[in-house]
Amino acid sequence: MTRPVRKALALVSGGLDSMLAVRVIQEQGIHVEGINFFTGFCVEGHTHAIRNRDRNRRKRNNALWVAEQLGIRLHIEDVVEEYKEVLLYPRHGYGAHLNPCLDCKVFMVRKALEWIRGHGFDFIVTGEVIGQRPMSQRKDTLPVVARESGAGDLLLRPLCAQNLPPTLPEREGWVDRSALYDFSGRTRKPQMALARRFGIEDYAQPAGGCCFLTDAQYAVKLADLWRHRPSRDYGLDDILLLKVGRHIRPAPHFKVIVARDEGEGRYLGGYRRQLPLLETLSCPGPTALVDGDPDPADLELAARIVARYGKGRDLAQVEIGLGHPQGGERRLRVAPLRPHEIPADWLL
Amino acid sequence: MTDFTLDARRLLCPLPVIRVQDRVAGLSPGDRLEVVCSDPGALNDIPAWCRMSGHRVLDLRDEGDECRILIEVGAAR
Ligand code: SF4
Numbered sequence: 001m002t003r004p005v006r007k008a009l010a011l012v013s014g015g016l017d018s019m020l021a022v023r024v025i026q027e028q029g030i031h032v033e034g035i036n037f038f039t040g041f042c043v044e045g046h047t048h049a050i051r052n053r054d055r056n057r058r059k060r061n062n063a064l065w066v067a068e069q070l071g072i073r074l075h076i077e078d079v080v081e082e083y084k085e086v087l088l089y090p091r092h093g094y095g096a097h098l099n100p101c102l103d104c105k106v107f108m109v110r111k112a113l114e115w116i117r118g119h120g121f122d123f124i125v126t127g128e129v130i131g132q133r134p135m136s137q138r139k140d141t142l143p144v145v146a147r148e149s150g151a152g153d154l155l156l157r158p159l160c161a162q163n164l165p166p167t168l169p170e171r172e173g174w175v176d177r178s179a180l181y182d183f184s185g186r187t188r189k190p191q192m193a194l195a196r197r198f199g200i201e202d203y204a205q206p207a208g209g210c211c212f213l214t215d216a217q218y219a220v221k222l223a224d225l226w227r228h229r230p231s232r233d234y235g236l237d238d239i240l241l242l243k244v245g246r247h248i249r250p251a252p253h254f255k256v257i258v259a260r261d262e263g264e265g266r267y268l269g270g271y272r273r274q275l276p277l278l279e280t281l282s283c284p285g286p287t288a289l290v291d292g293d294p295d296p297a298d299l300e301l302a303a304r305i306v307a308r309y310g311k312g313r314d315l316a317q318v319e320i321g322l323g324h325p326q327g328g329e330r331r332l333r334v335a336p337l338r339p340h341e342i343p344a345d346w347l348l
Numbered sequence: 349m350t351d352f353t354l355d356a357r358r359l360l361c362p363l364p365v366i367r368v369q370d371r372v373a374g375l376s377p378g379d380r381l382e383v384v385c386s387d388p389g390a391l392n393d394i395p396a397w398c399r400m401s402g403h404r405v406l407d408l409r410d411e412g413d414e415c416r417i418l419i420e421v422g423a424a425r
Contacts, residue, residue, distance in 0.1 A: 038363070061392070
């Protein structure tokens with residue numbers, strides 16, 4: 001009698017660790033598919049896609065690319081709405097910036113558990129390594145992820161499994177524990193050696209984390225958004241716009257988002273039906289959006305800020321087009337602000 | 349066989365792939381879906397997703413500010 005092929009679902013981020021975890025499990029004859037969660041904060045593609053659309057150097061989605069290298073299917077889930085609860089009310093708090101890593105991992109493993117139950121898969125695989133990350137991958141927090149997600153011993157971490165109690169797939173003999181690994185700590189050397197063994201040469205370099213919430217600059221802009229709104233709730237457009245342009249807040253009730261290149265200008269232009277749009281008309285210069293509740297004097301100040309970042313910054317006057325979301329455009333002739341007229345604390 | 353269209357303009361990676369994936373889940377083998385996108389990353393990502401998911405890309409056009417990808421839904425889903 002042939003034994004049934006066991007099926008595992010792997011959390012695939014696009015980085016090396018999840019790639020290795022999948023390969024280790026594939027080597028044991030397990031059918032593996034991948035899942036990747038889109039929270040809206042993923043570093044993937046966005047800024048690259050927006051800025052300087054260089055069609056000769058197309059940006060790839062790392063998770064998709066990794067899945068293709070591994071020969072597995074990848075399921076990408078849009079969790080933008082559900083993720084708000086995780087980010088706004090993390091039970092375990094934030095990391096160095098606004099990254100709720102431990103709650104985030106619990107959430108993702110819980111979603112993976114729902115998925116395997118709905119699709120007849122047997123267990124979950126992640127590329128986590130004890131001690132690799134300060135918040136979510138410590139010896140005392142790995143069990144928290146398993147417990148709070150409800151996955152318990154259906155959660156297998158092949159790269160550090162030998163440092164953890166045996167999971168169900170190991171106890172049942174679906175996978176051979178002795179062929180799993182005992183990596184620990186922040187060093188990347190064991191992963192790199194394993195990558196060489198598997199012949200994996202091209203992979204995304206591990207950075208501070210897999211999303212913008214670990215980015216200090218991004219966290220400042222998100223905290224600013226929360227401070228100046230009646231509630232901390234946010235929409236996908238809010239968090240995408242935080243990745244684009246220079247954000248300048250001259251007053252609590254409005255801010256100006258100034259494009260840094262043509263690609264960003266085109267992207268901001270897509271919001272012309274939602275927010276007032278400023279475009280430099282009389283000379284080359286950036287496009288900008290005004291977010292908040294600006295009055296006419298604020299819009300004029302915003303136009304002067306935009307003029308400061310254009311080619312006409314040294315001219316006495318520059319013409320700026322002001323488009324209203326409801327339709328209609330006005331032309332403003334404004335004096336560009338001088339650099340010293342933009343206080344440092346306006347720049348987010 | 350039925351022809352469908354999906355407007356994924358102004359969506360950034362990986363949302364066009366997610367929208368395609370969710371739409372294809374409700375289609376039948378042989379159906380064709382034309383996707384219109386403005387993120388050039390979709391020119392890589394959607395065909396990659398199709399290859400790994402058993403669908404065929406019949407046509408791929410980069411029209412400057414927009415790209416069009418014609419997909420034939422495969423059997424294995
Ligand atoms: S870096 Fe971002 S995506 Fe990764 S675990 Fe932390 S909060 Fe989640």
